[in-house]
Amino acid sequence: MLILECPYCGVMADETDLHGGGEAHLKRFGPGSSDDEFETYLFHRKNPKGVHFERWRHVSGCGKWFHAARNTMTLEVYGTYPAQTYEPPKELVAKIKKKHPEWGGYE
Amino acid sequence: MRRYSAFAIAREAARYHTGWERAWKSPKPKKKYDVVIVGAGGHGLATAFYLGKNFGITNVAIIEKGWLGGGNTGRNTTIIRSNYLQDPSAAIYEKARSLYETMSQDLNYNVMFSPRGVMMLAQTEHEVRGYERTAHANALQGVKTEFISPQRVKELVPIMNINGPRYPVLGALWQERAGTARHDAVAWGYARACSDMGMDIIQKCEVTGVRQENGVVTGVDTTLGQIDCDKLAMVVAGNAGHLAEMAGFRLPMESVALQALVSEPIKPCIDVVVMANTVHGYMSQSDKGELVIGGGTDGFNNYTQRGSFHHVEETVRALVETFPIISRLKMLRQWGGIVDVTGDRSPIIGKTPLGNCFINCGWGTGGFKSIPGSGWAMAETVAKGEPGSLAGEFGLNRFTEGRFIDESVAAGVAH
Ligand SMILES: Cc1cc2nc3c(=O)[nH]c(=O)nc-3n(C[C@H](O)[C@H](O)[C@H](O)COP(=O)(O)OP(=O)(O)OC[C@H]3O[C@@H](n4cnc5c(N)ncnc54)[C@H](O)[C@@H]3O)c2cc1C
Ligand SMILES: [Zn+2]
Numbered sequence: 345m346l347i348l349e350c351p352y353c354g355v356m357a358d359e360t361d362l363h364g365g366g367e368a369h370l371k372r373f374g375p376g377s378s379d380d381e382f383e384t385y386l387f388h389r390k391n392p393k394g395v396h397f398e399r400w401r402h403v404s405g406c407g408k409w410f411h412a413a414r415n416t417m418t419l420e421v422y423g424t425y426p427a428q429t430y431e432p433p434k435e436l437v438a439k440i441k442k443k444h445p446e447w448g449g450y451e
Numbered sequence: 452m453r454r455y456s457a458f459a460i461a462r463e464a465a466r467y468h469t470g471w472e473r474a475w476k477s478p479k480p481k482k483k484y485d486v487v488i489v490g491a492g493g494h495g496l497a498t499a500f501y502l503g504k505n506f507g508i509t510n511v512a513i514i515e516k517g518w519l520g521g522g523n524t525g526r527n528t529t530i531i532r533s534n535y536l537q538d539p540s541a542a543i544y545e546k547a548r549s550l551y552e553t554m555s556q557d558l559n560y561n562v563m564f565s566p567r568g569v570m571m572l573a574q575t576e577h578e579v580r581g582y583e584r585t586a587h588a589n590a591l592q593g594v595k596t597e598f599i600s601p602q603r604v605k606e607l608v609p610i611m612n613i614n615g616p617r618y619p620v621l622g623a624l625w626q627e628r629a630g631t632a633r634h635d636a637v638a639w640g641y642a643r644a645c646s647d648m649g650m651d652i653i654q655k656c657e658v659t660g661v662r663q664e665n666g667v668v669t670g671v672d673t674t675l676g677q678i679d680c681d682k683l684a685m686v687v688a689g690n691a692g693h694l695a696e697m698a699g700f701r702l703p704m705e706s707v708a709l710q711a712l713v714s715e716p717i718k719p720c721i722d723v724v725v726m727a728n729t730v731h732g733y734m735s736q737s738d739k740g741e742l743v744i745g746g747g748t749d750g751f752n753n754y755t756q757r758g759s760f761h762h763v764e765e766t767v768r769a770l771v772e773t774f775p776i777i778s779r780l781k782m783l784r785q786w787g788g789i790v791d792v793t794g795d796r797s798p799i800i801g802k803t804p805l806g807n808c809f810i811n812c813g814w815g816t817g818g819f820k821s822i823p824g825s826g827w828a829m830a831e832t833v834a835k836g837e838p839g840s841l842a843g844e845f846g847l848n849r850f851t852e853g854r855f856i857d858e859s860v861a862a863g864v865a866h
Contacts, residue, residue, distance in 0.1 A: 345760060346751070360761050364750035366705070383851045387703030387794050391692035393754050416706075416752045 346419065350402045351410050351426045357402055365399030367391075368411045369431055393417055395440055395447055397432050400424075413440060452647040454559050474639060475646035480653050480678050484512045486833060487671060487680035489658045489694060491515035493524040493634075493819065494811055495686035496641035496652075497826020498833065503648040505827070506834040511650040512680075514673060516657035520638030523688050524819065526756075526788035528711050528745040530724055530735070531820040532569045532629035534596045536585050537856045539844035540797060541592040546841060547824030551632060554823060560640030562632045563738070567723050569629035570599075570607065572773075574618035574729040582624035596626045610720050610774050617772065618729050631724060631735055637822055661698040667806035668698070683808045684833050689754065689789030691799075691812035700804045702812070703850045704793045709748045709816050710758035712766075712785040714777070716740030721774075730769035742777065744770060748790065748816060758787040790815045795855035800828055801838045801846035809833050810847070 346359035355361075366389070373385040390396070396416050401409045411429070413422040413436055422443075423436045437450050453459065453472055463470050486502060488495045491513045502508040513519075531551055533544035550557075551564045573579040582598055589596040601613050601620045613620035642652055653675070660672035661683070670679035685694045689706040716739050726733035733745045746766040749759050763785060771778045793799060793813040798821070800811050811829045814821060828841035838846060844856060 359751075359759060366752075379851050383703070384701075387850045388701040389692070389703070389705050390701070391705045391752060392696075393690075393693050396752055398751065414751075416754045419753070419755055419757075 346414075346421070348400060348412050348421060349424050350405055350408070351424050352408050353402070353406045355402070355405055357405055361402065361404035363401045363403045365401055365409065368397040368399045395422070395444070397450065399427070452643065455561075474643040475652055477654065478651045480512060480514075480651065480656065480673070480675055483670070483679040484651070485510040485680070486682045486684060487511075487678060488513045488684045488686055489671065490522070490685070490687035490690075491519035491638070491642070491652055491654065492522045492686065492688060493520070493637050493641070493822035494688070494814065494825050494829065495684070496520075496638055496645060497822050498684055498686055498811065498829040499645045499650055499826075500641045500648075501826045501830035502834060503645065503650065505830055508834055509648045509650055511645070512678065513645065513650065513652045514656050514658055514671070514678070515652070515654045516674075518654050519642050519652060520635050523788040523790060524638050524822070525635050526711065526786055527634055527819040528733070528735070528743050529631040529634045529819055530569060530629075530726070530733070530745075530817075531564070531632060532626050532724075533594050533820070534569075534571070534585060534589055534624055534626045534629070535858055536588050537797075537858060538592060539856050540858055541589065541594050543824045543828060543841050543845075544821055545592070545594050545824075546827060547821045548629065550823035550827070551820075552628075554632075554637070554640070558640035558644050560636060560643060562636040562640055564630065564632040566628045566630040567735075568607070568625065568627050569724040569726065570604065571624040572604070572620050572725065572727045572729070573598075573622045573624070574620060574727065576621070578729060579621050582622070585624055594626075595628065596624060599623050599625045607723055608721055608725060610776050611725065612773060612775050615772055629724070634819060637819075641826075658694065658697070661694070661805070661808070663698070663805060663808075668808040681807065682833055684811065684829065685803075685808070686811045686829070688812060688814065688818070689791045691791050691810065695803070695810070698803065698805045698808055702799070702810075703847070704791050704799070704813050705752055706754060706789050706791055707748045707751065708753040708756065708758040708787045709790045710746040710762055710785060710787045712744050712746065712763060712782050713737070714742040714744070714780040715783050717742070717780065720776070725773070727769060727773050730772060732766045732769035732773065734770055734774070741783065742780065744782075748792070754789055756787045756789055792816070794850070796858045797856040798825070798845055799847055800825065800842040801832060801848075802836075803847065807836075
């Protein structure tokens with residue numbers, strides 16, 4: 345069972361209390377953008393084997409969206425952080441990098 | 452290849468079974484092949500088979516990181532049906548289903564195709580309308596299905612509780628010639644036939660890189676060294692995104708875990724496949740007597756081949772509600788596979804941004820049933836360099852052009 349700490353209410357929430365929202369920090373493209381940009385934004389996903397930054401919603405709790413860094417090969421959770429950001433916090437990236445020097449970092 | 456037959460069994464019985472030969476060879480990889488296929492699951496092996504059978508291309512290697520059929524092909528609940536909604540889906544799934552009818556004879560290998568009938572329960576008004584629509588669509592597509600009454604459902608499956616308090620059964624979409632097959636045997640049968648045509652099946656060999664020159668593929672790096680090829684076919688299901696990354700492109704797809712479980716064996720009690728999308732569970736009985744049960748997909752990206760426990764709980768709850776007599780059964784085994792889910796729940800077959808590199812993936816939770824049809828279509832795509840009529844609509848460009856083949860309803864529960 346996946347357990348994530350909600351960064352707003354501090355609750356250690358079971359995955360049954362949460363709802364996954366897919367890849368985090370997608371760059372949004374709107375009207376006027378090219379077909380390729382639109383396709384990338386809507387459908388292309390990193391879907392990495394390893395470190396993944398993703399969105400979660402604390403549905404059975406405070407109801408807010410937040411972010412998590414998790415490993416898709418081991419299910420290890422590196423940390424969670426609030427949604428009001430365009431990229432993961434530097435400390436979190438550094439922490440993951442220290443643990444997995446072979447990881448390419450956040451791009 | 453020595454043929455399997457009743458005579459062969461008698462002959463071997465008379466000499467203490469000393470004469471059986473290995474079903475397929477385990478060769479060392481050659482330096483170069485006309486076609487390299489990555490992934491020896493059902494779809495990769497079927498692609499190889501039809502490359503040989505329909506196009507005479509036999510200088511082919513099928514490279515597998517684990518053992519052949521050890522991916523989703525050996526992990527699914529073996530449901531075969533073709534009652535999809537959209538025309539391109541109906542065409543390829545019905546092609547596949549019809550190839551299953553004669554597969555044992557074609558491969559000289561018993562794949563135990565059992566067209567016992569598949570029933571998809573309608574338990575809400577919405578589902579009734581949806582399935583009636585599908586039945587009409589199927590009639591136009593030449594796929595034989597019908598919408599049946601609750602009484603007929605009860606006749607076909609006496610152990611079902613059709614008057615459940617939450618979701619009484621209002622009818623069902625019934626496909627009589629749908630059913631199940633032995634999943635491992637499908638992979639083994641194709642492997643034996645491919646090996647017999649002179650193709651190399653190379654197991655325990657992982658592809659770690661894709662080589663290219665001027666935008667055209669030239670080969671792959673593997674744990675057994677470099678292998679060159681004129682054409683490359685990636686047929687690796689949940690790992691497709693990972694392979695694509697090696698080749699330098701991204702896919703409109705995500706990898707998630709899907710689970711299944713089987714009960715202890717019991718006497719025959721259900722001789723059709725039942726799928727209940729609203730309560731979310733489906734069940735059939737294997738020849739060994741185990742109830743084969745499919746669960747749901749997890750809501751997050753995952754490569755661990757392990758699913759979350761709460762799905763098991765939800766699935767079992769749904770099935771106990773539908774089939775009260777199974778409430779005291781013990782579950783024997785549970786496992787997961789990594790399925791490749793696309794935005795419109797339809798597969799991807801076709802060309803990639805890299806020249807001479809083709810892809811077949813995105814079958815998600817329901818690609819066992821399509822193995823022969825997919826192999827047929829993929830072989831044509833690889834051989835001719837362009838998708839033919841079966842694969843045509845399933846290209847990657849449909850995501851750029853917004854030409855989706857929406858099967859999210861047909862794929863309702865995972866199967
Ligand atoms: C629990 C479960 C139940 C299901 N139930 C049904 C059902 O009832 N009916 C139905 O139609 N479908 C069902 N499916 C879906 C079906 O199993 C799949 O769609 C289908 O088996 C996919 O076949 P494949 O050949 O594409 O992939 P796989 O069988 O997964 O084969 C891909 C192969 O590629 C190999 N590979 C990956 N990466 C590499 C690499 N880098 N180098 C070399 N080899 C590599 C893997 O080891 C694997 O063997 C189910 C799936 C699951 C998990
Ligand atoms: Zn919260």
